[in-house]
Amino acid sequence: MTNGKITIRDVAALVGVHHSTVSRALNPKTKDRISPDMVRKVDKAAEKLGYFPNIAAATLKQNRSFALGVLIPDLMNPVFPPIIRGIQDTAEAKGYTILTANTDDDETKEQGALNMMSGRSIDGLIIATARRNDAIVDKCIERELPFVLVNRTVDRDGVNGVIVDEEFGIRATLDHLISLGHKRIAHIAGPQHSSTGYERAKSFSDYLTLQNMESDLVEYTEKFTVADGYRAIKKLLSRDNQFTAVVAASDLTAMGCIDAMQELGLLCPENISVVGNNDIIFLARMNPALTTVSIPKYDMGAQAAKILLELVNGEPREPLLLRMQPRLMVRNSTSRAGNY
Amino acid sequence: MTNGKITIRDVAALVGVHHSTVSRALNPKTKDRISPDMVRKVDKAAEKLGYFPNIAAATLKQNRSFALGVLIPDLMNPVFPPIIRGIQDTAEAKGYTILTANTDDDETKEQGALNMMSGRSIDGLIIATARRNDAIVDKCIERELPFVLVNRTVDRDGVNGVIVDEEFGIRATLDHLISLGHKRIAHIAGPQHSSTGYERAKSFSDYLTLQNMESDLVEYTEKFTVADGYRAIKKLLSRDNQFTAVVAASDLTAMGCIDAMQELGLLCPENISVVGNNDIIFLARMNPALTTVSIPKYDMGAQAAKILLELVNGEPREPLLLRMQPRLMVRNSTSRAGNY
DNA sequence: CTGAAAGCGCTTACAG
DNA sequence: CTGAAAGCGCTTACAG
Numbered sequence: 001m002t003n004g005k006i007t008i009r010d011v012a013a014l015v016g017v018h019h020s021t022v023s024r025a026l027n028p029k030t031k032d033r034i035s036p037d038m039v040r041k042v043d044k045a046a047e048k049l050g051y052f053p054n055i056a057a058a059t060l061k062q063n064r065s066f067a068l069g070v071l072i073p074d075l076m077n078p079v080f081p082p083i084i085r086g087i088q089d090t091a092e093a094k095g096y097t098i099l100t101a102n103t104d105d106d107e108t109k110e111q112g113a114l115n116m117m118s119g120r121s122i123d124g125l126i127i128a129t130a131r132r133n134d135a136i137v138d139k140c141i142e143r144e145l146p147f148v149l150v151n152r153t154v155d156r157d158g159v160n161g162v163i164v165d166e167e168f169g170i171r172a173t174l175d176h177l178i179s180l181g182h183k184r185i186a187h188i189a190g191p192q193h194s195s196t197g198y199e200r201a202k203s204f205s206d207y208l209t210l211q212n213m214e215s216d217l218v219e220y221t222e223k224f225t226v227a228d229g230y231r232a233i234k235k236l237l238s239r240d241n242q243f244t245a246v247v248a249a250s251d252l253t254a255m256g257c258i259d260a261m262q263e264l265g266l267l268c269p270e271n272i273s274v275v276g277n278n279d280i281i282f283l284a285r286m287n288p289a290l291t292t293v294s295i296p297k298y299d300m301g302a303q304a305a306k307i308l309l310e311l312v313n314g315e316p317r318e319p320l321l322l323r324m325q326p327r328l329m330v331r332n333s334t335s336r337a338g339n340y
Numbered sequence: 341m342t343n344g345k346i347t348i349r350d351v352a353a354l355v356g357v358h359h360s361t362v363s364r365a366l367n368p369k370t371k372d373r374i375s376p377d378m379v380r381k382v383d384k385a386a387e388k389l390g391y392f393p394n395i396a397a398a399t400l401k402q403n404r405s406f407a408l409g410v411l412i413p414d415l416m417n418p419v420f421p422p423i424i425r426g427i428q429d430t431a432e433a434k435g436y437t438i439l440t441a442n443t444d445d446d447e448t449k450e451q452g453a454l455n456m457m458s459g460r461s462i463d464g465l466i467i468a469t470a471r472r473n474d475a476i477v478d479k480c481i482e483r484e485l486p487f488v489l490v491n492r493t494v495d496r497d498g499v500n501g502v503i504v505d506e507e508f509g510i511r512a513t514l515d516h517l518i519s520l521g522h523k524r525i526a527h528i529a530g531p532q533h534s535s536t537g538y539e540r541a542k543s544f545s546d547y548l549t550l551q552n553m554e555s556d557l558v559e560y561t562e563k564f565t566v567a568d569g570y571r572a573i574k575k576l577l578s579r580d581n582q583f584t585a586v587v588a589a590s591d592l593t594a595m596g597c598i599d600a601m602q603e604l605g606l607l608c609p610e611n612i613s614v615v616g617n618n619d620i621i622f623l624a625r626m627n628p629a630l631t632t633v634s635i636p637k638y639d640m641g642a643q644a645a646k647i648l649l650e651l652v653n654g655e656p657r658e659p660l661l662l663r664m665q666p667r668l669m670v671r672n673s674t675s676r677a678g679n680y
Numbered sequence: 681c682t683g684a685a686a687g688c689g690c691t692t693a694c695a696g
Numbered sequence: 697c698t699g700a701a702a703g704c705g706c707t708t709a710c711a712g
Contacts, residue, residue: 007705018683023707030708035681055459056405057705059396060688075425078621081415088415088442097456099437102428116437119395255625281418285595287627347689358699363691370692375697397689400704683711695699 006051014045022046026053059121068308069117069125070100071110071136077252078280079297080128083150086301087126094309096123103129105223110136118143124312126304130154131193146311150304151295153195153321160311162304162322166196169293169326170203173247173275176291176328178211181337182245182273186217188232188257190224190249197224197249200277204247217243224249229256237264244272244337251276251283251292258288258333269335279329289331296324346391354385362386366393399461408648409457409465410440411450411476417592418620419637420468423490426641427466434649436463443469445563450476458483464652466644470494471533486651490644491635493535493661500651502644502662506536509633509666510543513587513615516631516668518551521677522585522613526557528572528597530564530589537564537589540617544587557583564589569596577604584612584677591616591623591632598628598673609675619669629671636664 008026012019017038024030025042034042045051059065068091072080088098099120101113110129114136117125124146130137132155140147149161177185187204190197201218208215219236221228229248233256236243248254254276258268268274268288276283279294303322310317348366352359357378364370365382374382385391399405408431412420428438439460441453450469454476457465464486470477472495480487489501517525527544530537541558548555559576561568569588573596576583588594594616598608608614608628616623619634643662650657 009705019705020684020707021682023705024682027707033681038681052455052459054400054461054705056396056399056461057688058707060394060400060690061705061707063688065396075421075428076621078418078421081418081421085415085442088440092441097439097460100428100440101432102425115392119392120437121394121396281416282622282626285626286622287625287629289627349689359689360691360700361698363689364698367691373697378697394689397704398691400706401689401691403704681712685710686708688706690704692702694701696697 006049007054008051010049011042011045011051014049015041017042063121064123064312065121066095067097067099067120067122068305068312069113069122070098070128071103071113071125072100072128073105074102075100079151079250079278082297083128083301083304086298086303087150087305088301090302090305091309096309105129107135114139118145124148124308126150126301126308128152130195132195132198133193146308148304148308148311149321150300151196155195157321158319159321160307160317160319162300162307162324163195164295164300164326165323166199166326167203167207169277169295169328170200170247171207172326172328173293174204174207174211176330176334177245177247177273177275178213180245180273180334183337184214184217184243185245185247186219186233186236186240186243188229188236188246188248188253189218189220190253191222192220194224196277200247200249221249221253224252226252226256226259229253230260231256233257233260234264245275245334246272247275249277251278251280251290254290254292254333255286258290269333270338273334273337275334283329284331288333291331291334292329293326294329295326300324346389347394348391350389351382351385351391354389355381357382403461404463404652405461406435407437407439407460407462408645408652409453409462410438410468411443411453411465412440412468413445414442415440419491419590419618422637423468423641423644426638426643427490427645428641430642430645431649436649445469447475454479458485464488464648466490466641466648468492470535472535472538473533486648488644488648488651489661490640491536495535497661498659499661500647500657500659502640502647502664503535504635504640504666505663506539506666507543507547509617509635509668510540510587511547512666512668513633514544514547514551516670516674517585517587517613517615518553520585520613520674523677524554524557524583525585525587526559526573526576526580526583528569528576528586528588528593529558529560530593531562532560534564536617540587540589561589561593564592566592566596566599569593570600571596573597573600574604585615585674586612587615589617591618591620591630594630594632594673595626598630609673610678613674613677615674623669624671628673631671631674632669633666634669635666640664 008019012022025034025039103109130152189201205215219232276292283290348359352362365379443449470492529541545555559572616632623630
């Protein structure tokens with residue numbers, strides 16, 4: 001009645017051959033065992049009947065689904081759409097479909113998503129939700145499900161991933177601020193269970209220490225959100241109001257900082273320069289246009305998918321943590337160190 | 341070796357019953373035919389073995405996949421993530437999974453996506469890519485695949501959809517501009533093959549005519565993009581530079597207008613007020629903060645999914661085009677009519 | 681180069 | 697309330 005009504009047997013009947021011949025003729029990997037003439041006839045018949053394969057049947061038989069899972073915290077966070085698009089375009093080009101789940105940073109949801117995806121026989125998983133110590137990663141290893149981390153990594157090694165050279169980004173940020181004459185620089189650090197939050201905070205302190213500058217003007221947040229950025233800078237300002245620049249762990253956090261400053265009558269960048277991280281959409285149009293560290297979101301997704309596909313297809317590769325270079329985008333939220 | 345190794349038969353063996361009993365005990369719809377005691381034993385055994393059902397097998401047998409397809413133009417366009425999240429949350433709560441495809445407004449890709457999804461036995465489809473005359477919609481009807489339109493509708497009737505009361509939005513926009521003293525208002529119209537572009541343009545002209553105002557300061561674009569908005573307002577300004585307000589077909593188009601104005605040394609809103617449509621993310625943070633018509637993106641997705649699920653589960657319903665009310669968000673890109 | 685058969689893991693009439 | 701059997705639409709050794 002609906003989709004999938006036409007099967008390989010219908011095509012076989014039309015051509016007058018056994019359905020296994022049709023199967024072979026239609027499969028690129030086996031069609032060379034079939035006479036070119038036969039292949040042509042089968043193709044034509046399939047076309048004529050509007051046949052398309054029932055993937056559930058193929059999945060059941062082959063125990064592979066040509067589907068890849070993707071775990072993200074929240075599609076509505078602008079960091080993720082470009083990553084997913086990169087994954088999707090790459091996967092699709094190889095005939096794979098993507099199953100995405102939003103986990104909202106909730107371990108129960110992550111677990112549920114993994115089970116759902118396992119039930120759907122995904123061939124591999126891309127994980128954008130990793131904590132430094134991650135139960136999902138552990139399960140993948142235990143179940144021998146191929147996976148690739150993206151954006152965030154884990155503390156254990158021997159994993160595949162595509163992440164950012166966070167130290168490079170933070171150093172570029174600090175060099176920029178230092179060159180603008182900033183002497184006291186604060187950090188709104190992200191959650192330390194995330195490698196991005198952790199590495200940015202560590203790089204921040206290490207580099208300032210190296211420069212013989214104050215390195216402990218740090219406030220930690222629980223999430224990479226506007227609300228947390230807002231709260232954090234207020235706390236920071238209530239302790240110390242003599243810093244002239246703030247490095248935020250993410251763009252959303254940076255926006256929260258700017259919101260709080262506005263409320264307190266502080267100008268950005270005149271009173272305090274603010275730098276974000278990630279370079280999500282529309283930052284150049286904001287007021288002020290936000291200086292940030294741009295990470296190659298689409299490419300990271302594309303690379304992660306490429307690696308996962310190699311893993312899935314059994315191509316031998318050493319576990320590799322690919323660190324992609326970010327780029328500082330200087331806009332209008334940073335300027336020479338000012339006074340209050 | 342990997343996922344899905346444990347089957348219903350393993351559970352059956354552990355309990356010491358036939359696997360059909362296990363199947364029935366595990367299925368909420370049939371478990372009432374099994375003794376409560378048996379159900380408990382099966383549940384425990386399944387839990388112990390870490391069993392989860394092979395959905396491909398169930399799909400093959402039942403000819404339903406508990407998967408819903410979603411067709412969007414491009415995930416990276418900020419209009420869509422909230423819609424998808426609405427769909428996803430609603431579908432997931434009922435045990436359904438979503439398959440999303442980006443079609444980039446390309447009919448060939450749409451077709452390919454539909455075939456892929458049909459191969460995966462989707463139970464229904466949500467279409468956010470509809471043209472007023474849409475081949476995919478026609479195919480769904482022909483194949484009796486349940487579908488729901490979202491955001492954009494088609495000219496033929498008898499379809500289900502969740503869309504926006506575009507006329508209401510445009511009238512609110514025009515009332516706002518008129519109340520600010522604007523006498524000559526232009527429209528950067530979207531593509532007319534899309535119901536949103538078409539209805540907005542029609543509502544624009546109709547309402548201004550009704551108000552005895554000029555209604556033909558209109559320039560059409562091919563896409564709802566920044567680049568098209570940029571080009572369109574430049575064309576418009578080269579013909580006529582005496583209008584004081586522009587209603588753009590979308591927020592991206594509006595941004596293109598503002599970019600072009602900036603380049604030409606025109607201020608927004610001082611010289612020309614600009615209004616967008618959709619209320620995508622971060623508009624309130626822009627420079628200037630963009631006045632726009634806000635459409636309930638998440639809710640539209642959620643509603644569409646709800647309706648599709650009813651359709652899929654055979655609940656009788658008259659075809660319904662649900663028109664949701666948008667809301668004018670007045671921000672800083674509109675002000676009293678000024679002069680050049 | 682093609683055919684016949686078995687089987688992937690479920691569901692579901694049919695019995696009892 | 698439970699069991700035994702058939703079958704969903706593919707793929708793939710095994711023959712020939």
